Amino acid sequence: MRRLSPLTIFVLSAFGWIFALTALWSTVSAWTSYPVGVLSHIALEQTAPMWVRQVHLSPGNMEVDTAISVPVAAAGGRRGEITIDVSPARYAYGLPIFIALVLAARGRGRPGRVAAGYALLLPFQAFSLTMSALMQMVLAAQADIRLLRISQWQMEAIVYGYQLGALVLPTLAPILMWLWMDRKFVNDVLVRGWRESLSPPVQQP
Secondary structure (H helix, E strand, O other): OOOOOOHHHHHHHHHHHHHHHHHHHHHHHHHHHHHHHHHHHHHHHHOOOOOOOOEEEOEEEEEEEEEEEEHHHHHHHOEEEEEEOOOOOOOHHHHHHHHHHHHHHOOOOOHHHHHHHHHHHHHHHHHHHHHHHHHHHHHHHOHHHHHOOOOOOOOHHHHHHHHHHHHHHHHHHHHHHHHOOOOOHHHHHHHHHHHHHHHHOOOOO
């Protein structure tokens, strides 16, 4: 029976860890993602003080009271200030992906790399959460730049930032961080295994 290559073992192990850790993460994400909400809270108050009145943060939820007022049809057209809710864990699912890659790579110092990765991922996750909150505000105001009191380029920056934070960073950031932290394993196992898979098989005489 042919033995599995180190590259195949890593891939199978990584997928197994991802499924197991994602299931575990879903039960504790409200707490592991709480620092993401703290950072996003600070970012919202610093970057959008004209919109944000108050932020209420609890495990699993961040509620933002805004100063953006919109007409309320059910109230006879009177204006009301909007409140949005966002989940700090929504874009933090990259954490189990990162931990799975670290565990699948084995090697020494895994607890230290896991702890460092958790801390380094927080700013990226907070960026995604902050842009999601800002995007909700823009949509609630129907993208009216006069109502929002911003210029067109600022609204477009929020839209692009939201796309980056929602579609790219949650999965790309943990993978790039792991590639950097475990670069010796990547060179010795992944790159070498990939090159060997491309080389033609040796013909037996």
